[in-house]
Every structure is written in C-alpha cells, then in structure tokens.
Amino acid sequence: MAQAPAANREAEALRSPVAYETVDGIRRVENQVLRDTLRVDGPEWDGAVIRNNRFIGQHEQGLLVGDVDGLRIEGNRFTGMGRNAIKLKTRQRKGSRNILIQNNRFEDSPATAVLVGPPNRDVRILRNNFTNVGWERSGNKQHAIYAKAPGIWVEGNIIEDVPGAHGISIRSSGVVRGNRVSRAREAGIKYYASADDIGDSQLLIENNIVTECGKAGIAFGRGKGRLLRRALVRFNTLVANKTGLRLHRNLEDMGFELYGNLIVQPDGDPLTLRSKPRAWRFEQNLTQTGTSDFREAGRGDFHLTGSAAARGLVTIRSRYFQPWPAVDFDGRPFGPPPHDAGALQYRRP
Secondary structure, three states: OOOOOOOOOEEEEOOOOOEEEEEOOEEEEEOOEEOOOEEEEOHHHOOOEEEOOEEEOOOOOOEEEEOOEOOEEEOOEEEOOOOOOEEEOOOOOOOOEEEEEEOOEEEEEOOOOEEEOOOOEEEEEEOOEEEEEOOOOOOOOOOOEEEOOOOEEEEOOEEEEEOOOOOEEEOOOEEEEOOEEEEEOOEEEEEEOOOOOOOOOEEEEEOOEEEOOOOEEEEEEOOOOOOOOEEEEEOOEEEOOOOOEEEOOOOOOOEEEEEOOEEEOOOOOOEEEOOOOOEEEEEOOEEEOOOOOEEEHHHOEEEEOOOOOOOOOEOOOOOOOOOOOOEOOOOOEOOOOOEOOOOOOOOOO
16 A cells, blocks of 8 residues: 655645645645635644735635634735735634734735734734735725734835825834835824733834825824833934824823934925923934935935935934844844944945
8 A cells, every 4th residue: 555645735625715735734725816715713724824826806805814823924916805905803712823924915905905903913024015005095094004913023015005094004012124115195104002912012113214105204193002111213214205203192101212214304394293202312313305315216216325414323222122223124234333324224336
C-alpha cells in the first residue's frame, strides 16, 4: 500500500463555494477567485493562510474573521466590496490574535477597507496598497484603515484617495510607521479616543509621508473612550495638507512629544492647537511654505536635497520611547545624531 504524503493534503469544502486545503494541519485558501464572503471563524482556522486570491464584488465583507489565532492574509486583491474588504469581528468569544495582513491590494470600495475592532489584539497591517476606498458618506465615517484594537501595528502601507474620511484612523495604542498617505478627505492619520482597552497606553507615529489631506496631515481628537497616556510624533513629512498637525480640544490629560517633523504648508496653519496638554514637548520641527528642500516634490519625490534646511536639525531624543527610529522611510539606518527633519534622512543621489 502506498504511504500517504507527508504534507497530508486534503481538499475540503466551505459553506461558500470556496475550497481549502489542509497542509500539515494548517488550512490554506490560495489562488482562487472569490465572489462570496469568506468566513474564517473558530480555532480550527488557527495558523491559516489566505493567499493570492481575488475577491471581487462581495455584497458585504470580502473576508470576515473571528476567534482565530495566527492568521496570515497576504497577496490578495480586493475590488468593489459592498462593505469592508477585511473585517475582524467585534462580537466574538475571545477575539482574534496575531493576525498578519500584508502585501494586499484594496481598491474601489465604498466602506472602510480594513476594520479591526476589539476584542482583537496584536494585529499587523503591513505593506498594503489602498486606492479609492472609503468613499461612502452615508453617516458613519469610512477610512482606508480603522483600528480600535490595542497593540495595532500599521507600517509601510500606501494609501491614495480616501473620499470618505481618514487614511488611517487609530483609536487605541500601537505603532503607525513608514506609511504614505495622500488625498484623504479629512486627516491622513487620526487618533481618536473611542476605545476602552488601550493596551500599554502609548502611540508612536513616525516616518510617515502625508500629503494633500483635507483637514490635517496628523490629528488627535477626544472621543468618549479612554485617552492614551502618551503619544510620540516624530520624523514625519507633512506636505500641503490643510493643517500639518492638529490637536483638538480636551486633550489636556495626554502627554505629547513632537519633534523632528518637517511640515510644508503653502497656506494655512502648519500647527493648530486647541488643547494645552499636561506634558508638551514641541522641539526641533521645521515648518516651511515651499518645497525647495525636496528633490522633486511635484512628482512625489520627498528626498532631501543637499542644501535642505532640514538637514542636521534634530539632536534630541525621546524621553519614553527608543531614542530614535531604527530606520527611515526608505528602510535605511538612522545612525547617530544629528538627524534630518522629516521621514527621509538625506543620502547622496
């Protein structure tokens, strides 16, 4: 009798017309065209891989996730969803953990593309592309990424054209690093206190490039949830937004460190402050009205020129977080100070 393959592959059927394979006990959904919602729910999906699929025109969500640990969602394309492309459910037994959403493409959908609410934790949203998402204006604001769960990690995403509201809307603790956001109707990156679970109560926003957003490059607002204890905003490049950096009212109980940011504001205010936080550190930022510091801003190249005023401006370090970022927007090591203001440290062409 022939021995069974070591991989133990077994094709099985889902409730929707989708097939998965079990490889060494791990479920995989790969290389399919999906037109119905894919529901990934329960511990039998722990460690599963959803890879290289095409989600097209689902009436509701493209992918609905609940009570799963260690799920990988990568290399998929989501087009024309009726609602969210990916939703991590809020009503679950324990919530999902250790979810990786990376290298996917989201396009032409009216609602928030990636929605992560509590009680999910430790979700990483990395190197995805978003184009023309969140354009519905029926009442609830729609974004490219909406994260209400603690410990969120949002890095290396490209977000273009969000006609509804924000590019990245984060409501709890986490890291927002190395993203490029353009033409969001409201803020490119917005913190809004609407979560009760705030994890370690810290938010790091660094090395992002935010351009042409309708209300602010980076904004902070007070909602009905618990405020974070502190936020660090450093080494961001904010160009031609209505306001570079905006703090709304009633944020007095938060602590802020803001330094090393490069804010280019042809008109309007580079900084709008409607709160007086208890702990406030605003140092060694650079505000300008023109784009002469950049190689070719008209083509979206925000690398610094050799004569840029932003060069060598920053010598201070954080009091609470690691002293400075490990790498800049391009992934190049920071090295010792002094550092350049903005998301991109100068390198010779």
